[in-house]
Amino acid sequence: MPELFMNGRGRDAVTLVGGAPLATPVLEDALTRAPRLLAADGGADACLARGLVPERVVGDMDSLSPEAARRFADRLVPVPEQDSTDFAKALRGLDAPFVLAVGFLAARVDHALAAFSHLAERGGAAPPAILLSEHDCIALLPPRIDLALQPGDRVSLWPLGPVRARSSGLRWPLEGIALDPAGRVGTSNRAEGAVRLECRGPCLLILDHARLPALLAGLGRGAAPG
The missing domain is CATH 2.60.120.320 (Thiamin pyrophosphokinase, thiamin-binding domain)
Structure with a gap:
């Protein structure tokens, strides 16, 4: 899968959309700073609802609606293993200066905790990922x-x-x-x-x-x- 993201656009930062409830102003703010748009599994439905077309939809596809699967069929990157989260799958091999991840903090606490754990697991790996909500921006603290x-x-x-x-x-x-x-x-x-x-x-x-x-x-x- 990693080679799918080495498409010559690594100079552009990425907005990664997850499946949790998402305030449109947060997404708009992220896209002004990180114009490449990717979706993690059910985050594709948030894109579809706003008339946005992600570059890729990455994940195990267990949360993706049939409509989003149909509309973005040529952009799906299925990763069926269950040993990592869709957040982790979407970041794997991604070539970008940084990632602004939206739609990962406002629903289930266990999903947010899993995202935090993955930030710790990645350590200082590139690209740095920042989780955004209406109130917070969260990143792993560097040395x-x-x-x-x-x-x-x-x-x-x-x-x-x-x-x-x-x-x-x-x-x-x-x-x-x-x-x-x-x-x-x-x-x-x-x-x-x-x-x-x-x-x-x-x-x-x-x-x-x-x-x-x-x-x-x-x-x-x-x-x-x-």
Whole structure:
């Protein structure tokens, strides 16, 4: 399957649509930054409902409606194995600067948790994937990131294993604090301005959706916000 995505368009970022409920403004925002459109299984129905045609529809096809299967028959990339999620299947072998994944956070909690686990499994593999909802943008925290944030901005860290982190620019510094999903987590911290985070261990960074430009810039995938 990976060679299907090596189509000479790797310079364009990708919007990947999942099957969870999706607010149209979130999809529109993603497409302005990541114009290539892919769907993971039932995400094709969200595309169909909005008159959009994905480049590919990837997954085990157990959530795809008959109408979407018919309309996008020439774009289906079936991956029948059940050892990975459709989110993971769609990212496999994908050639792009980054991926904005929408329609993965607003329905079943187990699906969202599986997406988080896959981010940890991928580690620093390219392309970096950011999960978007109306309220949040979520990415795996790299070993070091600088974020051009504003005072009062929410900065939440959610460890996916034992994590050691250092920070500057946070209201409650992380120096010397061990984070763990079964112990202390780092939700609802606040920026006092520009923030630097250094991290050892798998950890999610959760920012307000409006801070997506700052996150992309921090990941080296966009211009620093003014």
